[in-house]
Amino acid sequence: MEDVLILHAESHVLMNHEQLQISEIYDSIQGESSWAGWPCTFIRLTGCPLRCRWCDTAHAFKGGETLSVSEILDRVRALSPRLVELTGGEPLAQEGVLPLMHALASDGYELLMETGGSLSLKQVPDFVNVVMDLKCPDSGMSEHNCYDNIRYLKKTDEVKFVIASEQDFLWAFDKVREYKLSSLCKVLMSPAWGLVSPEDLVRWMLESGVQAKLNLQLHKFIWHPRKKGV
Numbered sequence: 001m002e003d004v005l006i007l008h009a010e011s012h013v014l015m016n017h018e019q020l021q022i023s024e025i026y027d028s029i030q031g032e033s034s035w036a037g038w039p040c041t042f043i044r045l046t047g048c049p050l051r052c053r054w055c056d057t058a059h060a061f062k063g064g065e066t067l068s069v070s071e072i073l074d075r076v077r078a079l080s081p082r083l084v085e086l087t088g089g090e091p092l093a094q095e096g097v098l099p100l101m102h103a104l105a106s107d108g109y110e111l112l113m114e115t116g117g118s119l120s121l122k123q124v125p126d127f128v129n130v131v132m133d134l135k136c137p138d139s140g141m142s143e144h145n146c147y148d149n150i151r152y153l154k155k156t157d158e159v160k161f162v163i164a165s166e167q168d169f170l171w172a173f174d175k176v177r178e179y180k181l182s183s184l185c186k187v188l189m190s191p192a193w194g195l196v197s198p199e200d201l202v203r204w205m206l207e208s209g210v211q212a213k214l215n216l217q218l219h220k221f222i223w224h225p226r227k228k229g230v
Ligand code: SF4
Pocket: 048, 049, 050, 051, 052, 054, 055, 056, 057, 058, 088, 089, 090, 115, 116
């Protein structure tokens, strides 16, 4: 029993010394997904293997600061939300995100993770609520979708399609049917800002009967659409 305790203590120390490259940590209102509207702390990890044409977080591709898990925890604890989102960039591109997830969960935080859908979900613990993109053709990145991830989706997870044209919508509609996504988890459809109007997307959703939920980026209605850190 004592050995187990020592091992556990050592692994905790290792976890807290894991380093991550972090673009920003801030509190705001969750703007997307079924969690929209809840106060949330965002941990934005630096770097992404994709380059979506309509990406609105290109500032996270480079830079930021190197922080240990315990330094990140200190910053999260200094803010009030009990909901924490790991986002990017691409959170799964850094190995340190896994110990960070465990450390945040041990602290009692409810966790969300937004991922671009090109990297495996296999290692992601069940206590993380995953919001996974399936990239539509107009993003320029659809060949990078990791469809194997679909088998790891839980009822509490969400798949998000960012729709930049009617062709994107028809492609997404086909994917929802092909993979029976609505029976696996929630499905979100989000109009790409400035490329598709919410009205058009709603019309396509109603005409097609797709089993999906409209996802508007709340923060872009509250603040200026290009404002960072909100
Ligand atoms: S996956 Fe996300 S962060 Fe990466 S390029 Fe696409 S929109 Fe930007």
